[in-house]
Amino acid sequence: MAEPERPRTEQRMRPAPLLFEPAEAGADPEHFFDLEAIEDPRELLDRATELTHAFRAATDRSVEFQAIAAAQLADPRRFDRLTTALIAERAEWTEDYAEKMVEFGRDLLRGGVERRD
Helix, strand or coil: CCCCCCCCCCCCCCCCCCCCCCHHHHCCCCCCCCHHHCCCHHHHHHHHHHHHHHHHHHHHHHHHHHHHHHHHHHCCCCCCCCCHHHHHHHHCCCHHHHHHHHHHHHHHHHCCCCCCC
16 A cells, blocks of 8 residues: 655654664663663753654554554445444444544545644
8 A cells, every 4th residue: 555645845754763672671670772771861861852752753653554444444345344333342442533543544545634754
């Protein structure tokens, strides 16, 4: 599936990469992307801010993909179409939220919603 064309005048925000942590680091609740090892508060603020922006951008993109998937699953042209109640159950949403996500996804698929990335 092709992504909707973005206007070239927008500058795409490039968040800091979310690097996977080693398994043993994930077991340590005090370990978080090696932030605890940064002693300079300026550097710590900079890196923590980069991570915050990266997580927000990842959340926004994930929500858009959820909406697109919900719209595709609810498409009446599909023989295996799901109701919004079933989509809501599958995604652990309320049915009202599922309806809004289906509509948002349809707008994204039509290219009618300006993307945030």
